[in-house]
Amino acid sequence: MAERDFDIVLLGATGFTGQLTADYLARNAPPGLRWALAGRNQKKLAAVRDHLGLPDLELLQADAGDPASLSDVAKRTRVVITTVGPYLQYGAALVGACAEAGTDYVDLTGEPEFVDQMYLQHHETGVRTGARLVHACGFDSVPHDLGALYTVDQLPRDVPITLRGVVRSGGMASGGTIHSALGQFSRARQMKTAYAARRRAERKPADGRSSRAVSGKPHRDPVLGYWLLPLPTIDPIIVARSGAALASYGPTFRYSHYAGTKTLRYAAGGVALVTTLAAASQVKPVRNFLLGKVAAGDGPDEAKRDKSWFTVDFIGEGGGRTVRTRVSGGDPGYTETSMMLAEAALCLAFDDNPQTAGQVTTAQAMGENLLARVQAGGLRFETLDG
Numbered sequence: 001m002a003e004r005d006f007d008i009v010l011l012g013a014t015g016f017t018g019q020l021t022a023d024y025l026a027r028n029a030p031p032g033l034r035w036a037l038a039g040r041n042q043k044k045l046a047a048v049r050d051h052l053g054l055p056d057l058e059l060l061q062a063d064a065g066d067p068a069s070l071s072d073v074a075k076r077t078r079v080v081i082t083t084v085g086p087y088l089q090y091g092a093a094l095v096g097a098c099a100e101a102g103t104d105y106v107d108l109t110g111e112p113e114f115v116d117q118m119y120l121q122h123h124e125t126g127v128r129t130g131a132r133l134v135h136a137c138g139f140d141s142v143p144h145d146l147g148a149l150y151t152v153d154q155l156p157r158d159v160p161i162t163l164r165g166v167v168r169s170g171g172m173a174s175g176g177t178i179h180s181a182l183g184q185f186s187r188a189r190q191m192k193t194a195y196a197a198r199r200r201a202e203r204k205p206a207d208g209r210s211s212r213a214v215s216g217k218p219h220r221d222p223v224l225g226y227w228l229l230p231l232p233t234i235d236p237i238i239v240a241r242s243g244a245a246l247a248s249y250g251p252t253f254r255y256s257h258y259a260g261t262k263t264l265r266y267a268a269g270g271v272a273l274v275t276t277l278a279a280a281s282q283v284k285p286v287r288n289f290l291l292g293k294v295a296a297g298d299g300p301d302e303a304k305r306d307k308s309w310f311t312v313d314f315i316g317e318g319g320g321r322t323v324r325t326r327v328s329g330g331d332p333g334y335t336e337t338s339m340m341l342a343e344a345a346l347c348l349a350f351d352d353n354p355q356t357a358g359q360v361t362t363a364q365a366m367g368e369n370l371l372a373r374v375q376a377g378g379l380r381f382e383t384l385d386g
Helices: 016-028 042-052 067-076 092-101 112-129 142-152 175-185 188-201 235-245 264-281 284-293 302-306 335-350 367-376
Strands: 006-011 035-039 058-061 077-082 104-107 132-134 161-170 210-213 227-230 252-261 309-318 321-329 380-385
Touching (some): 006 016, 006 067, 006 335, 016 335, 067 077, 067 092, 092 112, 104 335, 112 132, 132 335, 142 235, 142 252, 142 321, 142 380, 210 235, 235 252, 335 367
Parallel strands (some): 077 104, 210 252
Antiparallel strands (some): 161 309, 227 252
16 A cells, blocks of 8 residues: 555544544654545634644545545545544444455444444455454553453463453543443444344354353452442453454453442442433433533543543453453543554554454454553553462
């Protein structure tokens, strides 16, 4: 793809997280990076370019409702970044354009139905053209996917491995995340159908290995001392798919994913909140009311982001050994997410990664290279015991 005009094109830079991603690229771009912004509103894109102080940055026309414009963008670049969600509503045509053009693709989606649909529709095309289609390159699911990889690498090889991840955070969920979550809650039946269809189509590991996400039960963790609540996000699914793709995860790999709270009262409150939101999302007027309270492109100011934080603790067991690790960082929904997304695109564009194609996970496609990049970007990966 050396003859292409750009290394990276970013769609969605006029939104909150998209602008943070553009800011990160402007500050951290390697010398000679050829990149551009793409979107529907050229006036708003020009304002972002002015904000970045890069008058020569090219602006491209691209509209989620205009497949020809997306195809043109995909053919001109090596990697596409998109922050335009909800992805189930706006994302499919761009994934298809990248798959057809052999262009690498990264996004921020946490929508399992969208990811499964894209696998069914575009994985084989990506395998044929060499396109690496990498979803969930923000807080969903880089800390969990790479944290699992980091932990598994410290356990014996060729033994069954069980791993649990426990998430704690102090920060706001992004407007786009809230819109996506309510959308997914309202589409439980369709999500289940897409997942089942993918399971039927997906090839099992050729060497007979087994990798699964296991839904645990609420309980108090004897090692961490937290109350654990099963967390039904896309993260455990992504981790399990990495386990299926990588032999280092052992002959059988099981991953459970939780939110951790210090007290039972907070745990009960979390269950009540999720149950209420899931029920509310089934009633269209209520769902629309909630969506109207949070704009998809909104986010907190820098002062609030600076006070935000997250941790993901991992407990891995295999071959008679137990390892405890932690991934931690600052504001998960915006600051760290934009860094992770940008570094994933730079990793695909410039690093010597494993040979993969089609829909792949961050651990599968980039592994240690992306781990080193996000560490340099400020995420901490620590071994606490083991």
